[in-house]
Amino acid sequence: MNENPALAAALIVLLGAAAQWLSWWMKLPAILLLLITGLLIGPGFQLFDPDAMFGDLLFPFVSLGVAVILFEGSLTLKFEEIRGHGQIVTRLVTIGALSTILVAALGAWGLGLLSWEVALLFGALVSVTGPTVIIPILRSVGLSKNAANILRWEGIIIDPLGALAAVVIFQFVAIDAADPGNLLLVFEILAAGTVLGAGAGYAFGWLLRRHVLPDYLHNVAALALVLAVFVASNEIAHESGLLAVTVMGIFLANMRDVDVVDILDFKESLTVLLTSILFIVLAARLPIEAFTANWTMVAALMGIILFIARPLSIFISTIWTPLPWRERAVLSWIAPRGIVAAAVSALFAIQLNRSGVEGAQTLVSLTFTVIVTTVLLQSLTARPLARLLGVADPEPRGILIVGGNPVALAIATSLHKLDFDVVLADTSWDLTRKARMAGIRTYFGNVVSDNADRRLDLVGIGRLLALSTRAPLNTLACLRYAREFGSGSVFRIRLADQAENVAAIEGRILFKEGTTLEKLQALLEQGWQIKVTKLTEEYGFKEAMEQQDGDAIPLYAVSRDRVVHPFADDRTFKAGPGWQVANLVKPPTDKTDQESSAVEQAKADLDKEMKPKLPD
Structure with missing residues (x-):
């Protein structure tokens, strides 16, 4: 040499x-x-x-x-x-x-x-x-x-x-x-x-x-x-x-x-x-x-x-x-x-x-x-x-979400309300600021950069949802974190202009066929909301979907041991009694639906009031 x-x-x-x-x-x-x-x-x-x-x-x-x-x-x-x-x-x-x-x-x-x-x-x-x-x-x-x-x-x-x-x-x-x-x-x-x-x-x-x-x-x-x-x-x-x-x-x-x-x-x-x-x-x-x-x-x-x-x-x-x-x-x-x-x-x-x-x-x-x-x-x-x-962390249940757009923020907020550790990452200061204001942990920067390797705190994080509007970033994020979380724990969303023939290592495709980021964002703008429903023996996943006339879009499920399972094309789980399912549902469209929604809310408030209170 x-x-x-x-x-x-x-x-x-x-x-x-x-x-x-x-x-x-x-x-x-x-x-x-x-x-x-x-x-x-x-x-x-x-x-x-x-x-x-x-x-x-x-x-x-x-x-x-x-x-x-x-x-x-x-x-x-x-x-x-x-x-x-x-x-x-x-x-x-x-x-x-x-x-x-x-x-x-x-x-x-x-x-x-x-x-x-x-x-x-x-x-x-x-x-x-x-x-x-x-x-x-x-x-x-x-x-x-x-x-x-x-x-x-x-x-x-x-x-x-x-x-x-x-x-x-x-x-x-x-x-x-x-x-x-x-x-x-x-x-x-x-x-x-x-x-x-x-x-x-x-x-x-x-x-x-x-x-x-x-x-x-x-x-x-x-x-x-x-x-x-x-x-x-x-x-x-x-x-x-x-x-x-x-x-x-x-x-x-x-x-x-x-x-x-x-x-x-x-x-x-x-x-x-x-x-x-x-x-x-x-x-x-x-x-x-x-x-x-x-x-x-x-x-x-x-x-x-x-x-x-x-x-x-x-x-x-x-x-x-x-x-x-x-x-x-x-x-x-x-x-x-x-x-x-x-x-x-x-x-x-x-x-x-x-x-x-x-x-x-x-x-x-x-x-x-x-x-x-x-x-x-x-x-x-x-x-x-x-x-x-006995100081090893149990199975990491947190979620890393790539993207700060309205769809990503809505999903991150719903998971945060269920007390999951969520980190939302984006290169836009305004988008990460909105997430921080909602109480969500954020990372301002590129998740596939050297800076992320040094500064991004992934302790307790075990899933990746690539929800960015940029297809190359979603692909790179799935490739990068497949070794971190396992190829079965990285997911990416469809984009309207993205080809479907993508290798499995580039992320499992989220949600049901035809559901793109653009479609979800349009539905959110129309007033659709994420609703979390608890399943029982009498009220299972099928009944929950029928109540929405089949229009609901399942986003993720939470098992009884509190593990998040995103809905994907190749779904490998079956939600059952004791599980929670998060769906994107349409808003009430007529007076009957609005009254039904109001009755449900009033009943929930009454149940909350009737719960015995512990002495101070």
């Missing part, structure tokens, strides 16, 4: 894409397969030597790639999210992270693996979990909603905070801060990175807020500015570039009235490409000896991180809270390390090597060992542990 750089570059991109796809198919964090791929083609079979191929360009390439990754991560950090997700999450990303840094650093230093300064940097790196590794594990484990949300938001928030802590600590390690003459230089680096990053973030946010840039230039301008700020900051104060782009992202994410959704989507796509290339390249640089030397001490360090650092962090963060001990035990075990730890540690090692700091290569091998150990071990054991402790 080294003899032909073009071939090597193409193969690395291809291997990265294959590893990303395989990780999606296996429901494993992509970083694990990327690192294994790099180790195989590098020290394993010695097919690829990054230093020989890239030469002096390796360091600039890695530096710029890590700068983009850190900016993308920091762009997701909103301070209101730290305050808005409970006391436990706030503690985990502050005092909990600090305790992890100290315990991991003391372990690496006490075992003689690293000097104290580099050990402290190692502690900062392994304190970061991150959504790219935690979310695949959560989706495969099926934790209780409370525990899953704590882990999910810890990963989202600690990602940029941990990177910022590692960058700051690195400044003290790279420049001997113990020397009073160098201490001023450290603060100069911190000041330059902070001021330049905040200034660039504010300036770019001002341009976006005033619509100075056309929409199609937002992504390109953001990328250009990130690279420019990184290089400029390094020129002003050596090694301050990473701090500058991290501060720039955090500042931009927290500015009022600045929409960074499109920029974030673009940066996430770019980050997938960069991480695929970077991790293969960086893993290929590691010699096998880095993983075999001092293996007893390394194993002891893994034990300290797994069985002391993480449990202590959870204990400190959950003390004097009502969180059950079983959930605390699961939280103490699940803490896989991810992208920030791998990317930043490799870059720091290159820089520390140039500065002559001892232990730089050991820093990378230890960090990669922590990543592989935690991801592999916890991916395999988290689900059995959750079941053993």
